[in-house]
Amino acid sequence: MSTSVFSRPLARVEAFQARLEIQLPILLAPMAGACPPSLSIAVANAGGLGACGALYMNPNSILAWADEFRRQCQGEFQMNLWIPDPPAIRNAEAEDRQRDFLSAWGPAVTEEMGEAVLPDFEAQCQTLLAVRPKVISSIMGLYESAFISEMKARGILWFATATTVEEARAAEAAGADAIVAQGMEAGGHRGAFHAEDAERQMVGLIALLPQVVDTVSVPVIAAGGISDGRAIAAALILGASAVQIGTGFLRCPEAQLHPGYAERLSHTYGHQTRITRAFTGRSGRSISTRYVEAAASPGAPAPAPFPIQRGFTRPMRDDAVLHGDVERMKMWAGQAAHFAQPQPAQILTQQLWEDASQYLF
Numbered sequence: 001m002s003t004s005v006f007s008r009p010l011a012r013v014e015a016f017q018a019r020l021e022i023q024l025p026i027l028l029a030p031m032a033g034a035c036p037p038s039l040s041i042a043v044a045n046a047g048g049l050g051a052c053g054a055l056y057m058n059p060n061s062i063l064a065w066a067d068e069f070r071r072q073c074q075g076e077f078q079m080n081l082w083i084p085d086p087p088a089i090r091n092a093e094a095e096d097r098q099r100d101f102l103s104a105w106g107p108a109v110t111e112e113m114g115e116a117v118l119p120d121f122e123a124q125c126q127t128l129l130a131v132r133p134k135v136i137s138s139i140m141g142l143y144e145s146a147f148i149s150e151m152k153a154r155g156i157l158w159f160a161t162a163t164t165v166e167e168a169r170a171a172e173a174a175g176a177d178a179i180v181a182q183g184m185e186a187g188g189h190r191g192a193f194h195a196e197d198a199e200r201q202m203v204g205l206i207a208l209l210p211q212v213v214d215t216v217s218v219p220v221i222a223a224g225g226i227s228d229g230r231a232i233a234a235a236l237i238l239g240a241s242a243v244q245i246g247t248g249f250l251r252c253p254e255a256q257l258h259p260g261y262a263e264r265l266s267h268t269y270g271h272q273t274r275i276t277r278a279f280t281g282r283s284g285r286s287i288s289t290r291y292v293e294a295a296a297s298p299g300a301p302a303p304a305p306f307p308i309q310r311g312f313t314r315p316m317r318d319d320a321v322l323h324g325d326v327e328r329m330k331m332w333a334g335q336a337a338h339f340a341q342p343q344p345a346q347i348l349t350q351q352l353w354e355d356a357s358q359y360l361f
C-alpha cells in the first residue's frame, strides 16, 4: 500500500469535515418520516452530521425538530426538502382503476383521498432559513436562485442531490456547495430532477461517483448502498469527501422504526428490493413485499402521480401498521439493507468509521 494513494482521499475528507465542523465523514441521510431528532443527535454525538427530512413537516414541526436537536446536542445537522414537481395531471379513469386495486389491499379508497396536500413549500423554505442549519439540502431538482442567495447570505451550505452527471453539472452551475451523488442502490425515493427520468437513468454508485467527481469541482458526497466500513472506504477512495447513509441507520433504536420493518431489513438482500411507484407515485427503492410485487405484475393498474398515490395508499399503509402486516407496509430500503445493524446509532457511527479506517490507514 503506497501512503500517497491513501493520503490524498483523507486530506480531501478532512478539509470537508472542517468546513462542516464535524469529526467523521459520515452523514445521516435525510429521510422524510424516518429521521426523528433522536437519530440525528446520536449520529452527531459520534461526530457525524444529523439530518432532518422535512418534506412532510409543517413549519412548527420543523422548528420543534431543530429545537429538540439543539437542546440535546452541540453538533450540526442538515435540513432537506424536495423541490416540488409540476402539479400532477389527473386522470379520473386511471385513478378509479387504481382505487379499486388498492381497495383489495386494505380499507376502501375514496376519491377524496387523492387530494393529498403537502405542507406549503415556501413556508417550509422560510422556516429552514430561520432555523439556519449548517446545511440545507435538496432532492428532485434545484432551489430557485433567490432562495440560494438567501442561504448563502446566511452562511448556510447547500447540498444538491444528483442521480446523473448532467444533474450534478446543473447543480454546481446553480451554486451548490456540494453534490450528493445518489446511486440507484439507494433506499427511498430516487432524486431524479424529472420524475419520468427516475427509472430510465439508473446509474449505480460505483460508476456514478467517479464520473461526478471528475465533472464538478465542489466536494461530492456518496449515497446509496453504503452500510458498512468497506463501502465507506471504497466511496472515499473513489473520490467522495463524505458518505451519506440512510438504510444502514434504520435498525438503530433511535430510528424508532416499526419492529416488523426493522426485522425485515435484517434479512433483505439487494435482489429483494425494487424500484416502485406503488406507494407514493414517485419512484423509490422498497423491500419487495407482496403488495409491491402485485403492483408490478402484468395487468396491475399504473399508480397515480405523486402525491395522489400517496393519498390513495394511506388507508392500506395505516391498516398495515395497525396489524403489523409487513407485506403492505411502506418499507423503503437500499440494496445494502442486509448490513444494517441494530445498534445504538452513536456506537454504530463510531464502529463504521473504525471499520472503514482499517482500509484507509
Ligand SMILES: Cc1cc2nc3c(=O)[nH]c(=O)nc-3n(C[C@H](O)[C@H](O)[C@H](O)COP(=O)(O)O)c2cc1C
Pocket (backbone or CB within 6 Å): 029, 030, 031, 032, 034, 053, 054, 055, 080, 081, 138, 139, 161, 182, 185, 186, 187, 188, 189, 223, 224, 225, 226, 244, 245, 246, 247, 248, 332, 333, 334, 335, 336
Ligand atoms: C426511509 C427513507 C426516506 C428517505 N427520504 C428522503 C428525503 O426525504 N429526502 C432525501 O433527499 N432523500 C431521502 N431518502 C434517500 C436518502 O437521503 C439517501 O439517498 C439514501 O438513503 C441512501 O441510500 P441507502 O438507503 O442505501 O443508504 C430516503 C431514504 C429512505 C431509506
